[in-house]
Amino acid sequence: MNINLAIADRARAGEALTPAELDELASADVLSLGMLADEVRRARVGDVVTFVRVEEISGPPSRPEAATARSRHSSPEISRAEADASGASGATGAGEVRICQMPATLSETIALVEQVKAGAGSCLVTGFSLADIVDRSWGDLAEVLTQLKRAGLDAMVEAPLDRLADAGAVLQACQDAGLKVGCLSLQKPGGVERTPMLIQVRALAARFPWLTTIAPLSREQSVTVPTTGYDDVRAVAMARLALPGVPNVQVDWSQYGPKLAQVALTFGANDLDRVSVVNDESLGRRRSSVEDVMRNITAAGFQPRERNTGA
Amino acid sequence: MDLKAFEQRIESGGRLTADEALQLYRHAPTYWLGRMADGVRRRRHPEGLVTYIIDRNVNYTNVCVARCNFCAFYREVGHGDGYVLGFDEIARKIEETQALGGIQLLLQGGHNPDLPIAWYEDLFRSVKQRFPDFKLHALSPPEVLHLSRMSKLPVPEVISRLIAAGLDSIPGGGAEILVDRVRKLLNCFNKASADEWLEVMRHAHRAGLRTTATMMYGTVETDEERIEHMARLRAVQDETGGFTAFIAWSYQPEHTERGGVEATGIEYLRTLAISRLFLDNFDNMQASWVTQGGKVGQLSLAFGANDMGSVMIEENVVRAAGASYCMDEVEIVRNAEDAGFVAKRRNMHYDILGGPFFREHAVPRTLELSTAREAGDNSVPAELVNYPARSAAGKRQRSQPPASPVA
Ligand code: SF4
Numbered sequence: 001m002n003i004n005l006a007i008a009d010r011a012r013a014g015e016a017l018t019p020a021e022l023d024e025l026a027s028a029d030v031l032s033l034g035m036l037a038d039e040v041r042r043a044r045v046g047d048v049v050t051f052v053r054v055e056e057i058s059g060p061p062s063r064p065e066a067a068t069a070r071s072r073h074s075s076p077e078i079s080r081a082e083a084d085a086s087g088a089s090g091a092t093g094a095g096e097v098r099i100c101q102m103p104a105t106l107s108e109t110i111a112l113v114e115q116v117k118a119g120a121g122s123c124l125v126t127g128f129s130l131a132d133i134v135d136r137s138w139g140d141l142a143e144v145l146t147q148l149k150r151a152g153l154d155a156m157v158e159a160p161l162d163r164l165a166d167a168g169a170v171l172q173a174c175q176d177a178g179l180k181v182g183c184l185s186l187q188k189p190g191g192v193e194r195t196p197m198l199i200q201v202r203a204l205a206a207r208f209p210w211l212t213t214i215a216p217l218s219r220e221q222s223v224t225v226p227t228t229g230y231d232d233v234r235a236v237a238m239a240r241l242a243l244p245g246v247p248n249v250q251v252d253w254s255q256y257g258p259k260l261a262q263v264a265l266t267f268g269a270n271d272l273d274r275v276s277v278v279n280d281e282s283l284g285r286r287r288s289s290v291e292d293v294m295r296n297i298t299a300a301g302f303q304p305r306e307r308n309t310g311a
Numbered sequence: 312m313d314l315k316a317f318e319q320r321i322e323s324g325g326r327l328t329a330d331e332a333l334q335l336y337r338h339a340p341t342y343w344l345g346r347m348a349d350g351v352r353r354r355r356h357p358e359g360l361v362t363y364i365i366d367r368n369v370n371y372t373n374v375c376v377a378r379c380n381f382c383a384f385y386r387e388v389g390h391g392d393g394y395v396l397g398f399d400e401i402a403r404k405i406e407e408t409q410a411l412g413g414i415q416l417l418l419q420g421g422h423n424p425d426l427p428i429a430w431y432e433d434l435f436r437s438v439k440q441r442f443p444d445f446k447l448h449a450l451s452p453p454e455v456l457h458l459s460r461m462s463k464l465p466v467p468e469v470i471s472r473l474i475a476a477g478l479d480s481i482p483g484g485g486a487e488i489l490v491d492r493v494r495k496l497l498n499c500f501n502k503a504s505a506d507e508w509l510e511v512m513r514h515a516h517r518a519g520l521r522t523t524a525t526m527m528y529g530t531v532e533t534d535e536e537r538i539e540h541m542a543r544l545r546a547v548q549d550e551t552g553g554f555t556a557f558i559a560w561s562y563q564p565e566h567t568e569r570g571g572v573e574a575t576g577i578e579y580l581r582t583l584a585i586s587r588l589f590l591d592n593f594d595n596m597q598a599s600w601v602t603q604g605g606k607v608g609q610l611s612l613a614f615g616a617n618d619m620g621s622v623m624i625e626e627n628v629v630r631a632a633g634a635s636y637c638m639d640e641v642e643i644v645r646n647a648e649d650a651g652f653v654a655k656r657r658n659m660h661y662d663i664l665g666g667p668f669f670r671e672h673a674v675p676r677t678l679e680l681s682t683a684r685e686a687g688d689n690s691v692p693a694e695l696v697n698y699p700a701r702s703a704a705g706k707r708q709r710s711q712p713p714a715s716p717v718a
Pocket residue numbers: 375376377378379382383384385420421422453499502
């Protein structure tokens with residue numbers, strides 16, 4: 001095993017590793033790193049893998065009761081039947097209704113949230129990247145977030161650290177508005193140095209204990225130079241080892257696909273985001289069904305458990 | 312299970328029995344399998360190289376009478392989408408391949424009743440005449456058997472005629488799982504039983520050809536049958552030493568008659584690792600990025616693989632079943648180097664040819680693999696009229712002048 005055993009022991013004990021220790025750990029061979037991350041993950045959060053089915057809304061629904069009819073999916077009837085068959089709660093089986101695109105103005109955004117909330121039943125409504133909200137400069141951030149919360153938004157989808165100049169202040173505004181954030185994330189591959197980012201996450205998680213999830217794989221991928229499998233699983237393992245105060249390490253099932261997402265589970269990830277509520281052929285059949293997600297989780301040696309955003 | 316004892320045996324070069332391999336495959340932790348397989352690979356390839364070949368997967372025809380129920384690629388005789396590539400089309404593909412640094416075609420196709428052995432011989436000769444140094448890694452054992460049956464010539468004679476025409480080596484396709492119970496369920500027993508597949512390889516090895524060996528897992532076979540498949544390959548390799556590499560890939564279910572689901576990425580890595588441990592007389596294990604994607608393809612290098620396979624340039628069979636990953640030479644090299652290896656180009660014999668071609672030549676990036684033909688191209692090669700067809704549809708077609716002959 002090509003790994004510094006003293007550092008590995010500190011990671012096992014849940015101690016806060018120094019930047020130098022993190023750098024040294026990151027240079028271990030990929031199997032040793034994965035094995036350690038898997039051990040730490042099992043000790044910390046057991047062998048359960050959670051996943052959430054997300055109903056994505058990419059534009060304003062034409063009427064409130066249609067709010068949960070996905071614009072990306074052609075047949076709400078089919079999706080409902082599938083959701084019912086899978087035993088999930090709610091009209092569509094989604095654990096979360098997520099608004100993916102933000103209108104141009106704050107009033108349109110508030111109206112969209114209200115519409116979606118009206119059609120979402122008991123389902124949690126999430127939406128937007130905190131970085132997008134900040135970029136719009138709609139006024140005092142805490143006030144904007146409060147208005148969105150009042151409109152029915154239960155949580156922001158994410159806070160991409162490489163796009164937020166002062167993540168602490170932005171998260172404080174969320175806290176003041178009573179809005180949770182689904183996860184800390186990264187927008188661009190290679191946009192930030194890994195170790196300083198992990199140290200920053202550790203500090204943010206200590207300041208805001210409600211931050212429980214990190215999504216360490218970037219939201220964007222280069223078509224010509226995508227991140228490699230080694231890059232991805234190292235990023236997942238390092239997130240698990242560096243952040244004893246952040247219980248959930250998340251991978252986007254739709255974006256990264258079943259192969260990488262499943263392998264990532266053995267490198268310390270314990271949560272799969274963005275499982276579709278329907279068979280979305282545009283993503284390929286293998287990236288869609290709940291059965292497939294459960295099969296992949298089980299085949300990796302874990303227990304699947306469906307969650308909603310609040311769990 | 313005493314993993315320590317297995318560790319000692321594997322590290323000292325001891326051989327696993329089939330029962331032991333099965334036990335490990337089923338029960339050993341994935342990381343343990345990976346570490347052991349990685350250790351074996353490092354001992355066998357201590358120079359830290361990851362190899363790859365620049366070649367092109369060309370499927371000369373999709374017309375097939377075998378009708379394997381796991382195959383999404385074939386078309387029945389007379390089907391409107393059925394095609395046969397012309398000699399000139401294949402020559403153009405070779406020119407494109409050479410421009411990218413390619414040195415061979417991996418040439419495989421359906422069991423087309425309207426292509427007699429003379430067509431293959433003429434094709435091989437025409438390739439060798441135009442491109443004397445270009446290699447033909449062609450015709451999997453079931454295709455050789457199909458030619459043997461059609462021409463009523465024994466397999467050794469078919470092989471020696473093909474060698475005389477220009478065949479350089481034989482790909483290990485069509486093995487699926489070399490257990491007849493499985494082959495019957497997959498409707499591929501008739502194209503070649505397990506014994507027949509292995510016998511073709513023995514003949515090829517005796518004739519001086521090197522071949523690869525493959526395994527397509529994840530249909531109806533049991534774990535025992537996967538190990539039995541490997542055991543049969545290992546036995547032939549003990550006899551002949553003619554296999555250069557082992558390549559495992561998962562069944563791709565989309566658009567097939569059989570349907571079902573694909574085995575997972577973890578299952579692939581475990582299968583690769585156990586094959587590295589059990590097939591102790593195989594030098595080379597290829598990563599199947601074409602079925603697993605580039606990311607898990609790269610991770611294969613930590614689970615026993617020492618070779619990234621082929622740049623491919625073109626791919627039709629796996630794509631027909633729903634997988635469409637692409638890795639050009641730049642990507643293959645980047646992934647090998649990112650994993651800490653030195654990337655080297657090789658030939659089918661695993662002789663090192665040099666460093667990355669793209670570092671010495673201006674080569675355009677390829678972000679999507681080509682297909683056999685452009686959509687809607689139903690042209691019939693002019694030279695086909697020179698070969699007698701056996702099927703009624705083939706006879707009809709050849710009695711008419713070609714609609715749009717290939718230039
Ligand atoms: S796998 Fe080969 S032999 Fe079987 S149906 Fe497909 S093309 Fe024909």
